[in-house]
Amino acid sequence: MKRAAQAERPELSRGRLHPEPPSATRTPFARDRDRIIHTTAFRRLKGKTQVFIAHEGDHYRTRLTHSLEVAQIARSLAAALHLDADLAEAVALAHDLGHPPFGHAGEDQLQASMARFGGFDHNVQTFRIVTKLERRYPDFDGLNLSWETVEGVIKHNGPVDHRLGEPAWRAIADYARDWDLRWDSFASLEAQAAAVADDIAYNNHDVDDGVQAGLFTLxxxxxxxxxxxxIASVRRDWPDLDEERTRFEAVRRLIGMMIEDVLAETRRRVAASGAETPEDVRRAGRPLIAFSREVNEALARLRAFLMERMYRAPSVNHMRASAQRVLDEMFEQLMAAPDRMPSAWAERAVGDEARTARAVCDYIAGMTDRYALEAHMRLFGLSRPVEM
Structure with a gap:
């Protein structure tokens, strides 16, 4: 298979923090992808909301379906650019592992609850899941992913050295003492492909879900x-097509248009940068996989529309307030009585207040939407879950 000079090569991987014998059937990056898929955190994404609460409808995106869609687009970009598709897919599948229940409402609440105890950030939580919280192997905590995958998970949006002073990012800084992930550089082209794939997926699929929810029309x-x-091109080609199929076809075309734009802009940037190796990519000083200026401006208009008509819609705001109340009350209750958590989590809460808070936060962050509502109901002796 043709491989771009700037692509990561699994046979040249920097390896794993804890050395392991190589797989006889998979490259290191394919092995990483498989480990991510088999995690408890990945399975739980099926019950975590994207925008709407997971039980509001079977057809809306969850974190799991979103992650699968991001992985598909990331693989498409990687294949077209002759990159390592397994590495791009691994980073894409892992990128949302750290999201708590109830989407950004849940993250905002955990940030507030943890303000005195080191904070909360879903990107850091993803990092902690793959390096510490998943406990599946006898010789180490976490997944012991290869260097390039761990780097891509935390740096797919760019360098993070400017964030290491933030309390929530302390776990990242501590990890660097054992393994230098070069916080001040960009990540691989494969990780950058995953980041752009995330933008393509959520912008298009929020359009799809928003129309389906009746928050706005085509x-x-x-x-x-x-x-x-x-939309106009679909209506021109099929003037009698029903609105549902018009929506599906318009979103399909939008995804294709965005992918083509990214490929053209990326080839232009790579050529202009003179990058000839993966190391050149890290030193390029800006992302090399990106949208063109024109498409970026168009996406800014779309995001502003979605912010007004979808993310701040009255029904979504009602859900947000209810979700934050549920997590706030659970956090306070479990801080006062950590033994009400399952024993594995209660054992991690032994120690000072900050240690207890982190264990409570990790426990809540791992919950699905439905489990959070049920746990809140049990904790407070309610006969029914909070109305969302």
Whole structure:
């Protein structure tokens, strides 16, 4: 298979923190992907919301379906650019592992609850899951992923050295004492492909879910750049097509248009940068996989529309307030009585207040939406879950 000079090569991987014999059937990056898929944290993504609460409808995205869609787009980008598709897929599948229940509402609440105890950040939580919290192997905690995968998980959006002073990022700084992940550099092209794939997936699929939820219509979107022309082209080609299939086809075209734009912009940037090796990519000073300026501007318009019409919609705001109340009350209750957690978590809560808070936070962050509502109901002796 043709391989770009700038691609990561599994046979040249920097290895794992804890050395292991190589697999006879898989490259290190394929092995990483498989380990991520088999984690408890990955399975739980099926019950964690993307925008809507997971039980609001069977057709809305969850963190799991979103992660699978991101992985598919990341593999497509990697294949077109002759990169290592297994590494791109591994980073894509792992990128949302650290999200708590109830989406960004849940993250905001855990940030508030943990303000006195080192904070909370879903990117750091993802890192902690793959390096510490998953306990599946006899010789080490975490997944013992290869260097390139761990680097991509925490740096897919760019260098993070400017964040290491933040309390929530202390776990990252501590990890660096054992293994230098070069916090001040960019990650591989494969990790950058995963980051752009995330943008492509959530922008398009929030459009799809928002229309399906009745928060706005295709006509409401028709004045937006990029989106409007895609809808118009479908209606022009199939004037009698029903609205549902028009939506599906428009989203499909949008994804294709964005992928083509990224491929063209990436080839231009790589050529201009002179990057000839993976090390050159890390030293390039900016991401090499990216949207063009025109598409970035169009996406800014789309995000502003979605912020007003979807993320701040009254029904979503009601869910947000209820979700934050549930997590706030659970956190306070479990801080006062950590022995009410399952024994494996209660054992981690032994020690000072900060240690207890981190164990409570880790326990809550791992919950699915439904489990959080049921746990809250049990803790407070309610006859039914909180209305969301």
């Amino acid at each position: 006509d409401d979107l028709s004045g937006l750049p990029l989106v409007g022309p895609a």
